[in-house]
Amino acid sequence: MSTEHSPYFNPAETISRDELLTLQNERLKKIVRYAAANNGVYRDLFAKAGVDVNDFNGIDDIQKLPIISKETFRENYPIGLCCRPQSDLREMHMSSGSTGTPVVMPYTQGDLLQWADCMARCYRMAGAYPSDPVQITPSFGLFNGGFGMYHGARLAELFVIPTGSGNTERQIRLARDFGTKFLTAVVSYSIRIIEVMERLNIKLPSLRAGIFGAESLTDNMAKTVGEAMGIEVFNIYGMTETGGVGTLGCDCADHSGIHVWEDQYYLEVVDPITKQPLPDGTVGELVVTSLTREALPVIRFKTGDLTRILTRERCACGRTHLKIDSISGRTDDMLIIKGVNFFPAQVEQALLEIPGVHPHYQIIIEDRHGVKDIRVNVEADENVTGFMVEKHLKERLGFSPKGDIFAPGALPRQEGKAVRVIHKTIDE
Ligand code: ADP
Ligand code: ZN
Numbered sequence: 001m002s003t004e005h006s007p008y009f010n011p012a013e014t015i016s017r018d019e020l021l022t023l024q025n026e027r028l029k030k031i032v033r034y035a036a037a038n039n040g041v042y043r044d045l046f047a048k049a050g051v052d053v054n055d056f057n058g059i060d061d062i063q064k065l066p067i068i069s070k071e072t073f074r075e076n077y078p079i080g081l082c083c084r085p086q087s088d089l090r091e092m093h094m095s096s097g098s099t100g101t102p103v104v105m106p107y108t109q110g111d112l113l114q115w116a117d118c119m120a121r122c123y124r125m126a127g128a129y130p131s132d133p134v135q136i137t138p139s140f141g142l143f144n145g146g147f148g149m150y151h152g153a154r155l156a157e158l159f160v161i162p163t164g165s166g167n168t169e170r171q172i173r174l175a176r177d178f179g180t181k182f183l184t185a186v187v188s189y190s191i192r193i194i195e196v197m198e199r200l201n202i203k204l205p206s207l208r209a210g211i212f213g214a215e216s217l218t219d220n221m222a223k224t225v226g227e228a229m230g231i232e233v234f235n236i237y238g239m240t241e242t243g244g245v246g247t248l249g250c251d252c253a254d255h256s257g258i259h260v261w262e263d264q265y266y267l268e269v270v271d272p273i274t275k276q277p278l279p280d281g282t283v284g285e286l287v288v289t290s291l292t293r294e295a296l297p298v299i300r301f302k303t304g305d306l307t308r309i310l311t312r313e314r315c316a317c318g319r320t321h322l323k324i325d326s327i328s329g330r331t332d333d334m335l336i337i338k339g340v341n342f343f344p345a346q347v348e349q350a351l352l353e354i355p356g357v358h359p360h361y362q363i364i365i366e367d368r369h370g371v372k373d374i375r376v377n378v379e380a381d382e383n384v385t386g387f388m389v390e391k392h393l394k395e396r397l398g399f400s401p402k403g404d405i406f407a408p409g410a411l412p413r414q415e416g417k418a419v420r421v422i423h424k425t426i427d428e
Helices: 017-038 040-048 058-064 070-075 109-125 144-155 168-177 187-200 219-229 344-351 386-397
Strands: 089-094 104-108 133-136 159-161 182-186 209-213 232-239 244-251 258-260 265-270 284-290 301-307 309-311 335-337 340-342 357-368 371-380 402-406 421-425
Touching: 017 040, 017 058, 017 284, 058 265, 089 109, 089 144, 104 109, 109 144, 109 232, 109 244, 133 144, 133 168, 144 159, 144 182, 144 244, 168 187, 182 187, 187 209, 187 219, 209 219, 209 244, 219 232, 219 344, 219 357, 232 258, 335 357, 335 371, 340 344, 344 357, 344 371, 344 386, 371 386, 386 402
Parallel strands: 133 159, 133 182, 182 209, 209 232, 357 421, 371 402
Antiparallel strands: 089 104, 232 244, 244 258, 265 284, 284 301, 335 340, 357 371
């Protein structure tokens, strides 16, 4: 590690909680007035909720504001929630559309800098210092991953290897030839890389850390990938609506939760149904307000992501920004089979506990005239049987899917986010 650089990219990462709260309160009042003054949709939403923005008093009043969702974005497609004229916009990104109509996010020059700053903080948190080689494997395009990691890496003065997605053999050769120290990827792509590294018999001794996100990163997946690559794994979090990858934060070297950049975002965790606030420690839906974004600030955006606030105490790493648990799933990901509710990430966590099981699997939901059944297809070594998988899942999840074993390499691989759940209607 270089000694001339601080372990924090931005001094804001360690300010006291009192300072943080004062800053949040001021910024919250400002952004609400700004949105009302510059956008008719926000103005109408606030008026309908009976909120006079001139009387709005910050954090204490936040629950008076209406909650917006992906639906609000869709109703106002493409950028009806934008607060700036087109002439101020410099870039746009669009969600991958995992859950329906894509969401568009426009950026001003200031927003691009804000994004880069959040992302640069994440890089530094993972131990990256100027001139360290970072390989960016998420795609460069409408998906925010590639460009976000690029903007941040430039600000953090890293050496960028902008491979983008695909061509895994070339990725690995370039990582070897240019001594990649930090590998950024969508979680499921990291396992693809491991597989091809094994096939090519190439080791990457320079690789120090993986910064993985865009999908659930279960503890067992982080462990599997970390051990296979011999690296430390960091879980990075962000979404199109908050301004892209890294805007919300990342876990630190203490690996005790994801620090969320609270000087930039105000978080609430609410009951997904009643929308009432939940106490710290209780799992609910994350609602985010962006405090500094200019083109399209989100105000009380319900993310669909389920997590809980773990702590607001200063972390062993010195940062004061609160920590949330890794995302356990999305509200719309929840599967209900024979009365048991569960998330795909729980299946993954349980599967990876079975020795000989590989991190490639699919969850097949079969619908026979309204009756749902579940099958799990998983790649595994020869000694693993379907019965072993069924028995373990029954123990861990409380229901008994059929387990089908596939030879390593037999299940389909995707670029970008993995399709883990497949719904099939069976007419017989
Ligand atoms: P889409 O919603 O279409 O997938 P995005 O590319 O904006 O589009 O993805 C953001 C979403 O990806 C988040 O709301 C969250 O569900 C998921 N996500 C991003 N990072 C993580 C992470 N580290 N852990 C779990 N889920 C994540
Ligand atoms: Zn920390």
